[in-house]
Amino acid sequence: QVQLVESGGGLVQAGGSLRLSCAASGRTFSNYAMGWFRQAPGKEREFVATINRSGGLPYYADSVKCRFTISRDNAKNTVLLQMNSLKPEDTADYYCADREVPRTTNPLEYKYWGQGTQVTVSS
Numbered sequence: 001q002v003q004l005v006e007s008g009g010g011l012v013q014a015g016g017s018l019r020l021s022c023a024a025s026g027r028t029f030s031n032y033a034m035g036w037f038r039q040a041p042g043k044e045r046e047f048v049a050t051i052n053r054s055g056g057l058p059y060y061a062d063s064v065k066c067r068f069t070i071s072r073d074n075a076k077n078t079v080l081l082q083m084n085s086l087k088p089e090d091t092a093d094y095y096c097a098d099r100e101v102p103r104t105t106n107p108l109e110y111k112y113w114g115q116g117t118q119v120t121v122s123s
Contacts, residue, residue: 001026002024002025002026002027002098002112003024003025003026003114004022004023004024004096004097004098004112004113004114005022005023005024005114005115006020006021006022006094006095006096006114006115006116006117007020007021007022007023007117008020008021008117009093009094009117009118009119010118010119010120011120011121011122012086012119012120012121012122013121013122014086014087014088014121014122014123015085015086016086016121017082017083017084017085017086018083018086018119019080019081019082019083020036020080020081020083020094020096020117020119021078021079021080021081022034022036022078022079022080022081022096022114023076023077023078024077024078024079024098025077029074029077030053030054030074031053032053032098032099032100033050033051033052033053033098033099033100033103034050034051034070034072034079034096034097034098034099035047035048035049035050035051035096035097035098035099035110036048036049036050036070036079036081036094036095036096036097037094037095037096037097037107037110038090038092038093038094038095038119039092039093039095039116040091040092040093043092045095045107046061047061047105047106047107048060048061048064048068048081048094049061049064049068049070049081050070050099050103050104050105051070051071051072051079052103054074055071055072055074057103058070058071059103059105061105063089064083064090067083067084067085067086068081068082068083068084069081069082069084070082079096081094081096083119086119086121087121088121088122088123089121090119090121091119091120091121092118092119093116093117093118093119094116094117094118094119095113095114095115095116096113096114097110097111097112097113097114098110098111098112099111
């Protein structure tokens, strides 16, 4: 059974940092690219960042570029999202997901999803 479990969310002031973690189990983690998405109340789920199977070719949404960094540790079956210079508009539930297809920002192309972790940025 494939499981993705996010952690690391919380409440932070604007300008602060958080590091999200996603622990994967149930299949060979290094065979799958990973992505982070977020969904704010009343809004559609939006792409945040993605990384390929070996940890290369990180790709970011324009809204988080230069502030967020995605990385992975295949030995620990973990993908991370370091979030710096957080803004109130970053407030959302954050989800990790995996994909088998070439790089895409479309959430429909991602197969397995975690349950999400909440991030709240106060002004």
